[in-house]
Amino acid sequence: MAAKSLGARGAAVDALLLKLRARDSVSEKEERALHEAVGEVREFGAGRTIVRSGTPMEESSLQLSGFSCRYKDLADGQRQLMELHIPGDFVDLHSFLLKRLEHGVAALTPVVFAIFPHEGLKKITEDHPHLARLLWFSTLLDAAIHRETILSVGRRTALARIAHLLCELLVRLEVVQLAADDRYQLPLTQADLADATGLTSVHVNRMLKMLRDDGLLTFRNGEVVVHDRARLQQVAEFSPSYLFLDRQPR
Amino acid sequence: MAAKSLGARGAAVDALLLKLRARDSVSEKEERALHEAVGEVREFGAGRTIVRSGTPMEESSLQLSGFSCRYKDLADGQRQLMELHIPGDFVDLHSFLLKRLEHGVAALTPVVFAIFPHEGLKKITEDHPHLARLLWFSTLLDAAIHRETILSVGRRTALARIAHLLCELLVRLEVVQLAADDRYQLPLTQADLADATGLTSVHVNRMLKMLRDDGLLTFRNGEVVVHDRARLQQVAEFSPSYLFLDRQPR
DNA sequence: CGTCTAATTGAACGAGATCAAGACAAGTGG
DNA sequence: CCACTTGTCTTGATCTCGTTCAATTAGACG
Numbered sequence: 001m002a003a004k005s006l007g008a009r010g011a012a013v014d015a016l017l018l019k020l021r022a023r024d025s026v027s028e029k030e031e032r033a034l035h036e037a038v039g040e041v042r043e044f045g046a047g048r049t050i051v052r053s054g055t056p057m058e059e060s061s062l063q064l065s066g067f068s069c070r071y072k073d074l075a076d077g078q079r080q081l082m083e084l085h086i087p088g089d090f091v092d093l094h095s096f097l098l099k100r101l102e103h104g105v106a107a108l109t110p111v112v113f114a115i116f117p118h119e120g121l122k123k124i125t126e127d128h129p130h131l132a133r134l135l136w137f138s139t140l141l142d143a144a145i146h147r148e149t150i151l152s153v154g155r156r157t158a159l160a161r162i163a164h165l166l167c168e169l170l171v172r173l174e175v176v177q178l179a180a181d182d183r184y185q186l187p188l189t190q191a192d193l194a195d196a197t198g199l200t201s202v203h204v205n206r207m208l209k210m211l212r213d214d215g216l217l218t219f220r221n222g223e224v225v226v227h228d229r230a231r232l233q234q235v236a237e238f239s240p241s242y243l244f245l246d247r248q249p250r
Numbered sequence: 251m252a253a254k255s256l257g258a259r260g261a262a263v264d265a266l267l268l269k270l271r272a273r274d275s276v277s278e279k280e281e282r283a284l285h286e287a288v289g290e291v292r293e294f295g296a297g298r299t300i301v302r303s304g305t306p307m308e309e310s311s312l313q314l315s316g317f318s319c320r321y322k323d324l325a326d327g328q329r330q331l332m333e334l335h336i337p338g339d340f341v342d343l344h345s346f347l348l349k350r351l352e353h354g355v356a357a358l359t360p361v362v363f364a365i366f367p368h369e370g371l372k373k374i375t376e377d378h379p380h381l382a383r384l385l386w387f388s389t390l391l392d393a394a395i396h397r398e399t400i401l402s403v404g405r406r407t408a409l410a411r412i413a414h415l416l417c418e419l420l421v422r423l424e425v426v427q428l429a430a431d432d433r434y435q436l437p438l439t440q441a442d443l444a445d446a447t448g449l450t451s452v453h454v455n456r457m458l459k460m461l462r463d464d465g466l467l468t469f470r471n472g473e474v475v476v477h478d479r480a481r482l483q484q485v486a487e488f489s490p491s492y493l494f495l496d497r498q499p500r
Numbered sequence: 501c502g503t504c505t506a507a508t509t510g511a512a513c514g515a516g517a518t519c520a521a522g523a524c525a526a527g528t529g530g
Numbered sequence: 531c532c533a534c535t536t537g538t539c540t541t542g543a544t545c546t547c548g549t550t551c552a553a554t555t556a557g558a559c560g
Contacts, residue, residue, distance in 0.1 A: 054491065072401045075487055080404040082397045094394070097387040097500045102394055102492035125383060129375045136386045137347040143389065144344070144352055146396035147332045151322045153404040154330040154448030158548065189506060198404030203548055205508060237325055241304065242352035250347045408516065439538065453516055455540060 012038050012114035015088030015176045016062055020134050022175050024250045030131040037120035038062075044107040050091070051105035057095040059117045063087050066111030067188060071195065072103045080153075081196040083145055084108075084169065088176040093139055096121050109187050130250075137250050144242045153198040156237070161197040162207045163236035166217060166224055171240045182229055187222035211235075262288050262364035265338030265426045266312055270384050272425050274500045280381040287370035288312075294357040300341070301355035307345040309367045313337050316361030317438060321445065322353045330403075331446040333395055334358075334419065338426040343389055346371050359437050380500075387500050394492045403448040406487070411447040412457045413486035416467060416474055421490045432479050437472035461485075 013034045020026050039059065044050055050061065050068060063085050070082040070091070082103055085091045095101050096118050125132040148168070152161045169186065173179035190208065191201040199207075211217050216232045218225045226232055233239070263284045270276050289309065294300055300311065300318060313335050320332040320341070332353055335341045345351050346368050375382040398418070402411045419436065423429035440458065441451040449457075461467050466482045468475045476482055483489070 070397065072397070074401070074405055078405045080401045082400050094390050097383055098390055098394065098494055099498060099500070102494075103397055125379045129379075129382075132379075132382070133347055133375060136389070139386070139393065140344050140348055140389060143393040143396055144348065146393055146400060147320065147322070147353055150332050150396060150399050150403060151324070151330045153400060155324055155328045191506080200549060201507085202509090202550080205506095206548090209508085244348055244352075248349060250349070441538080450517060451539085452518080452541090456516090459540085 012041060012062065012064060015064065016090070018176045019088040020138070022245055022247065023137065024134060024247060026131070026134065030128055030134075033124060033128050033131060037116050037124060039115040039117050039120075041112060041114050043112050044110065046107055046109050048107045049104060050107060050111070050113070051095070051101055053102060053104050054100055056100050057092065057118070059115050060093045060096055060121065061091050061105075061113035061115055063089045063091055064112040064114055067108040067186070068105060068111050069108055069192075069196070070101075070103050070105055079195045080198060081192075083142060083149070084165075084196060086169070086172055086176065087178060090116075090135070090138055093121075093135060094142070108192055133250050141244060144244065148242050158197070158199050158203055159207050159210060160236050161199065162193065162204060163211060163216070163232055164238050165193065165197060166219070166226070167233055167236050167238040168243075170224070170226060170229075171243060171245075175243075175245070182226040184224055185222060186219070186224045262291060262312065262314060265314065266340070268426045269338040270388070272495055272497065273387065274384060274497060276381070276384065280378055280384075283374060283378050283381060287366050287374060289365040289367050289370075291362060291364050293362050294360065296357055296359050298357045299354060300357060300361070300363070301345070301351055303352060303354045304350055306350050307342065307368070309365050310343045310346055310371065311341050311355075311363035311365055313339045313341055314362040314364055317358040317436070318355060318361050319358055319442075319446070320351075320353050320355055329445045330448060331442075333392060333399070334415075334446060336419070336422055336426065337428065340366075340385070340388055343371075343385065344392070358442055383500050391494060394494065398492050408447070408449055408453055409457050409460060410486050411449065412443065412454060413461060413466070413482055414488050415443065415447060416469070416476070417483055417486050417488040418493075420474070420476060420479075421493060421495075425493075425495070432476040434474055435472060436469070436474045 013031070016034070017026060017031065041064070042061075051057070053072075065087050068085045068091055070085070071079055072082065073079050091105050091113070092101055121135070124135065145168070152164050156164060170179050170182065170184060173184045178184060190204045194201040194204045197204065208219050211232075216226070216228050216235065218227065263281070266284070267276060267281065291314070292311075301307070303322070315337050318335045318341055320335070321329055322332065323329050341355050341363070342351055371385070374385065395418070402414050406414060420429050420432065420434060423434045428434060439451075440454045444451040444454045447454065458469055461482075466476070466478050466485065468477065
């Protein structure tokens with residue numbers, strides 16, 4: 001009931017291409033191979049589960065719009081988000097070789113995905129080694145983002161964690177042209193941010209107030225407006241180097 | 251000064267093969283291709299830096315013995331380990347496509363590595379797609395371990411974090427035959443464990459005492475002895491499913 | 501208008517940090 | 531052989547950042 005077919009197949013890989021072309025060149029032949037690997041397009045409502053932990057998988061989902069997340073829950077109900085996903089992200093490409101995921105994927109807002117059957121991805125690893133390396137690269141980017149998250153939840157203060165997350169989203173959204181002029185739509189709740197940062201929603205609220213009162217950023221009505229990017233990055237100890245935004249042969 | 255050549259090239263890929271064959275079959279042809287991709291063998295003393303963050307890289311290191319880690323530091327000197335590495339781990343395979351690492355790699359004990367020039371790895375992606383997928387898989391395993399670490403530092407209590415880390419190491423070391431009978435050598439300091447779990451060494455000490463007093467495990471003189479594996483896993487909320495220990499075609 | 505859900509703020513609490521001191525083992529140099 | 535490091539482990543006392551509990555406000559929506 002969550003799935004529905006759309007007529008969006010033509011533009012399906014656009015955001016992915018923006019993401020990949022920020023890191024390397026993608027030939028027209030490779031672009032065509034990607035297009036051919038797309039199966040159907042699916043929509044999910046906010047809050048829906050997209051992938052359930054442990055389920056055997058035979059396809060992967062490229063996010064076209066909205067916000068989703070990887071998450072794990074503890075027995076006492078506490079939730080931790082592993083990664084926030086934006087358009088252009090292959091939210092479960094890891095399952096191509098893992099064959100299942102050890103975490104859930106959920107829609108935080110309404111989302112649309114283009115589905116890639118693993119069969120077609122396997123063919124890419126055989127016929128298009130460079131494109132295959134780019135897909136591999138995108139999973140390595142996930143890992144690099146994971147590592148920065150480990151640093152955040154392990155050692156950064158609550159204030160720096162929030163600031164860092166919002167800095168990261170600004171940069172990642174700029175790459176796929178969903179952020180400009182130091183602002184972007186982020187239709188998440190403070191509880192979502194809490195789950196992403198390992199804090200409580202109460203404390204997230206206080207930290208957002210501090211950032212607001214200090215003139216660094218405003219987060220209201222699902223929009224983030226960064227008022228002082230330099231100072232925000234300083235508070236967060238944010239440097240975009242872990243996002244590997246340099247074009248070079250991979 | 252940290253590098254030295256050894257005569258260990260013959261057995262260089264043994265631990266890696268144990269690790270891979272726990273997840274899929276590896277043909278003799280693929281085994282040969284791996285052997286051929288090995289360059290020299292290098293040794294590092296305890297505490298040495300193996301990879302410095304940001305340095306352009308043209309080779310990757312397969313760990314043959316000892317313990318190393320990926321780490322990042324904050325400006326105030328706090329350190330967070332992203333992952334502990336054991337024999338059979340490709341500690342910086344991510345640099346094959348990232349071209350540099352955004353974190354450091356350091357030896358926690360004396361370590362030995364087999365060096366794989368990226369040129370040879372690239373050739374594997376072109377001539378041995380299945381073997382390439384296995385190498386890709388091993389980086390996805392790193393990502394899965396990262397995600398479990400995010401859950402640990404984000405939401406688990408101090409006691410559960412320590413318990414979980416020691417559970418994980420037990421299982422990973424069993425795979426490469428460096429643990430048996432619920433015990434293994436772990437020549438790290440309590441400060442190392444603190445950096446790995448996002449705690450202070452003082453608190454690690456207290457948690458280890460609790461685990462000891464509760465009869466769950468002993469960590470002394472660089473050896474971990476698990477006395478009650480079932481109960482330890484329960485305290486940690488540990489399940490090995492995120493280590494993907496099932497053999498199947500990848 | 502009532503009924504949600506999300507945001508906000510205050511007050512008390514607690515897990516883990518910080519500060520400090522001592523114990524113990526392994527060198528190391530005289 | 532012994533004084534003297536040096537690093538690691540251990541334990542106690544105090545402090546603090548973030549949690550927990552609780553109450554209020556503000557919107558959105560039927």
